[in-house]
Amino acid sequence: MTLDAGDEARRTGAPAPVLHPGDPRRVGGIRLLGRLGEGGMGVAFLGARDDGRRVCVKVIRAEYARDARFRARFAAEAAAARRVARFCTAQVLDAGTDGDLAYLVTDYIEGPTLSAAVGRDGPMTGSTLDSLAIGIAAALNGIHAAGVVHRDLKPSNVLLSRVGPKVIDFGIARALDALESLTESGHVVGTPAYMAPEQFRGRTETATDVFSWGAVVTFAATGRPPFGTGAPYALMHRVLSDEPDLGALEEPLRDLVARALDKDPGRRPAARALLLALVGDEADPVDASSRILSTQWTPPPVAPGTPPTVPDDDGVAGPLLDRPLVERAPAGARRRWTLVAAAVVLVTAVAVALATRESWRAGDGGAGRATTSPTAAGPSAAGPARTSTPDGVDDTTAQGIAIGAREPPDGVRTLGVGERRHYRLRLDADRAVYVTGYVCADLVPWQLFRAGGGLIAGNTLGCRQHGPYALAAGDYDLVVGGDGVEGKYAVRIADR
Numbered sequence: 134m135t136l137d138a139g140d141e142a143r144r145t146g147a148p149a150p151v152l153h154p155g156d157p158r159r160v161g162g163i164r165l166l167g168r169l170g171e172g173g174m175g176v177a178f179l180g181a182r183d184d185g186r187r188v189c190v191k192v193i194r195a196e197y198a199r200d201a202r203f204r205a206r207f208a209a210e211a212a213a214a215r216r217v218a219r220f221c222t223a224q225v226l227d228a229g230t231d232g233d234l235a236y237l238v239t240d241y242i243e244g245p246t247l248s249a250a251v252g253r254d255g256p257m258t259g260s261t262l263d264s265l266a267i268g269i270a271a272a273l274n275g276i277h278a279a280g281v282v283h284r285d286l287k288p289s290n291v292l293l294s295r296v297g298p299k300v301i302d303f304g305i306a307r308a309l310d311a312l313e314s315l316t317e318s319g320h321v322v323g324t325p326a327y328m329a330p331e332q333f334r335g336r337t338e339t340a341t342d343v344f345s346w347g348a349v350v351t352f353a354a355t356g357r358p359p360f361g362t363g364a365p366y367a368l369m370h371r372v373l374s375d376e377p378d379l380g381a382l383e384e385p386l387r388d389l390v391a392r393a394l395d396k397d398p399g400r401r402p403a404a405r406a407l408l409l410a411l412v413g414d415e416a417d418p419v420d421a422s423s424r425i426l427s428t429q430w431t432p433p434p435v436a437p438g439t440p441p442t443v444p445d446d447d448g449v450a451g452p453l454l455d456r457p458l459v460e461r462a463p464a465g466a467r468r469r470w471t472l473v474a475a476a477v478v479l480v481t482a483v484a485v486a487l488a489t490r491e492s493w494r495a496g497d498g499g500a501g502r503a504t505t506s507p508t509a510a511g512p513s514a515a516g517p518a519r520t521s522t523p524d525g526v527d528d529t530t531a532q533g534i535a536i537g538a539r540e541p542p543d544g545v546r547t548l549g550v551g552e553r554r555h556y557r558l559r560l561d562a563d564r565a566v567y568v569t570g571y572v573c574a575d576l577v578p579w580q581l582f583r584a585g586g587g588l589i590a591g592n593t594l595g596c597r598q599h600g601p602y603a604l605a606a607g608d609y610d611l612v613v614g615g616d617g618v619e620g621k622y623a624v625r626i627a628d629r
Contacts, residue, residue, distance in 0.1 A: 150179050153576060153595070160236045161229055163190055171597075179241065188226060191237045198235035211237055214303055216279040220419060221272035221426075223292065223301040242299050247353060248288035250433040256356045260429040265291075266350045266386060267411045268298035268430070271422040273346060273404035276303045277339045284337050286345035287327040288352050293433050297426040325368040326358035330396050333369050340398035343407065347377075347393030355380035359394060362565075362603055385410075531557040534611065536566070537627050545572055545621040553614035557584075560609070564628045565601035568611070570594025575620030577613060584608035594622050 150167025152158070156178070158165055163180040169189060170177050174197065180190040197203045211228030219240075227238040247265070251257070257265060269291060276283055283290075283303040292299045329344035331337070351359040359377030360368060377394045379387055389410055395401050402410070405418070414421035534540050534556040546554065568579060573596035580591035584607065592599050594613070613622060 151573065152178075157192065157234065160190055160192060160234060161227060161231050161238065163188065163238065165190060171592075180238070187241045189223070189239045189241045191239070193235040193237070195233065198230070198233065204230065204235055207235055210281075213279060213281050217281060217303060218275040218278070220275055220423065221268045221297060221299060222275060222303065223299050239301070240299075242292045242294050242301075244292045244294040244299070245433055246289045247291040247293060247298070247349070250293050251288065251353060251356055254433060257353045261431050262350075262354055263386065263411070264426055264430040265293075265298050265353055266346075266389075267408070267422050267425055269300060269346055269349060270404055270407040270411055271419060272298075272300035272303075273339075273342050274408050274419070276300070277342070277404050282337055282339055283342045283345070284332075285324060285327075286342055286349060287324045288349055291349065295432050297430045325365045325372070326360060326362060327352075328369075328372065329398065330373050331398055333373065338398060339404065340401045343393050343401045343404060344395075344398070346404075346407065347390045350386070350390050351377065351379055351382060351394075354382045354386075364603075531555045531610070534558050534626060536560075536564070537625070539571070539623060539625045541623060545623045547621050548577060548614045548619055550619045551614075551616050552619070553612050556611040556613070558609040558611060558626060560604055560606050563603070563605050565603050566626050566628050567598050567600035567602075568592075568594075569598045569625045569627065570596055571623040571625070572596060572621050575622060577620045577622040578615040578618060579624065580612045582610040582612065584610055594624060 150169055152165060152167055156165065156168065156176070160178075160180070163182055165178040165180050167179050168176060169179050175191050175193040178190045178192065180188045182188060193207065197207075208228065211225060214225040215228070217225070223240045223242050225237065225239050229236065245253070256262075269286075273283065273286075281303055283300070285302060286300065290300060290302045292301060327345045327348045329337075329341040332341055348359050351357075355378075357380075359379060360371040360375060361378070362368070373396070377391070379390060382390060389402070389407065393401055393407065408418045408422065412418050412421040412425060532540075532555065536558070540546070540556065548554065568581065568590070570577070570579075570593075572594065576593035576595050578591065578593050581589045581602065583589060589604070589609075590599065590602050611624070611626065613624060
């Protein structure tokens with residue numbers, strides 16, 4: 134990988150991170166070398182300080198950074214995060230504002246995310262799994278000792294470095310609470326498959342992170358979260374009501390994980406108790422953790438040509454690049470979602486939502502009005518036209534696109550300003566799919582809808598992979614392009 138876009142380039146055989154048009158070149162006195170990835174709170178860049186040290190610089194999204202309450206909370210949370218000990222974490226080095234930008238600087242850690250490693254190499258076993266559990270518990274012990282709650286511990290927030298697992302993104306997601314547009318309009322911030330029951334009731338504490346530790350270790354051992362995957366309401370129902378599925382997780386780790394996943398936060402062990410149970414050294418569990426990791430940790434293999442930090446299942450790479458899932462309540466029902474703070478009311482709302490989940494809409498995310506109607510490039514392979522499509526898209530132009538097929542097969546397509554292209558995908562069975570772009574120079578927007586208009590996901594293509602998105606059998610619409618945008622693109626929807 135070329136770690137520097139300038140004259141200090143150091144090559145290791147994979148493409149360099151690059152800056153996109155409009156990206157800042159310097160933030161907080163740090164020279165930016167290229168994008169590491171993009172998440173829900175902002176864009177992370179590889180940076181170089183004046184002393185040559187490589188760092189990760191996260192630039193917060195402008196819609197957040199412009200809010201004075203968010204900036205104040207962000208500064209306070211970043212200051213608390215800087216107190217966290219470096220052991221098994223990506224240390225927060227600096228935070229501040231630069232003009233209209235808010236930014237965070239952390240250690241740059243080379244290594245794949247846990248989600249990427251398990252997706253590539255399969256579940257962990259033996260001493261590697263034990264070392265992972267110890268490293269994450271040690272990180273939580275240090276995070277909690279500094280008075281910080283992580284709030285969004287998940288496999289994509291664990292990097293597998295050469296010397297051990299490193300937990301990232303601790304404490305920063307809490308700054309989103311300052312935004313009334315999120316907290317007072319029926320949004321839930323988090324990742325449902327790894328959220329504790331009390332998070333769905335609007336409460337977080339150190340025990341919340343312990344629950345997430347159990348969920349992450351289960352994922353590492355089995356390749357799936359303990360309550361499965363699926364629609365947010367369905368996941369919430371299972372987290373609140375069902376027993377976790379721990380698969381073939383073996384003792385003694387199995388018992389500790391089961392205790393961490395207790396639905397009552399008062400019955401879960403503290404992070405320090407987890408660490409003591411794992412290392413058995415009451416005098417100095419952190420020192421014991423260090424010794425164990427130095428002898429038992431086996432970093433994941435790196436294939437030739439693979440960048441040192443691999444995009445995770447959210448299409449994100451590098452420290453402090455969370456993508457907190459911000460799920461909108463169904464249209465017209467945000468007040469009802471806000472009222473589910475009490476447990477009994479929450480479970481009732483879950484039952485109602487499960488019964489009507491086919492009408493789920495992810496907010497007002499329609500495609501907008503097209504200024505140009507593209508011409509279909511060929512006959513539809515996705516079956517007969519339907520009468521219901523995303524707002525502003527002419528259904529008669531839908532072109533069939535199949536799983537695994539690139540569109541176009543060779544070369545790229547060009548969009549004029551405001552032009553959209555509409556693709557129809559038919560799935561005969563449930564699948565988890567990815568959306569991949571192949572043109573690095575242009576950030577053409579895309580949106581994936583259920584046939585009928587319910588927005589599932591959207592982003593910009595570039596040359597990145599997005600997903601996975603769990604889709605049930607049925608018809609789906611992919612819309613590429615948008616108002617005021619032009620550019621070239623090639624796209625593929627695949628199930629791996």
